[in-house]
Amino acid sequence: MRVLVASIVAVSVGISCGCRRAAPPPTPAAPPAASAAGSSATESVAGFPDYPGASRVAFSQRGPSEEYTRKVAARFITADPFPAVRTFYQNAVASGGWTVVKLEEEADEVSWRLVRGTVEAKVKVEAERPGRVSIQLERKER
Structure with a gap:
């Protein structure tokens, strides 16, 4: 009798373990929301896209003070040619x-x-x- 009960328990455990479905793959994270300007580019300083491929070497956020409610600044370094970077930010300012x-x-x-x-x-x-x-990017909100 013990052998029969042990066999039934073993078969039940084996079936329940074997019938479990593998967990579904994780759902990928949603892409970052686009900014108010409609761009999905990263912005360390609101209103100005980070230059593609540049390394951020400094970042600060302060406020409030007598002069402003919030101040955000960031500094980046890139190996791209100066004219390309100038044109990128000239377009960012214009748009x-x-x-x-x-x-x-x-x-x-x-x-x-x-x-x-x-x-x-x-x-x-x-x-x-x-x-x-x-x-260098800096933004002061009053």
Whole structure:
């Protein structure tokens, strides 16, 4: 009798273990939501896309203070040529609805001071040396 009960238990356990379905593969994460401008590019500083392939080397977020409610700044480095980086941010400024308050351009550097509503921003692109371009983005909300 013990042998019969043990056999039934063993068969039941074997069937229940063998009938389990494998867990379904995990569902991939949803892609990041697009920004208000309709771009899905990463933005360390709202309103300005991170330059593709650039390495972020600095980031800060502060506020509030007497001058602003929030300040966000980021710095990137890329090996891409200066003209390509300048054109990328020139297009970002133009398509982002910014008003250019001041534009400073030199052979190896360009910077924009910008406003949009109560937000002030600065974009600076500088060829530090051949093969190294620095990008500085700053946004202050009032």
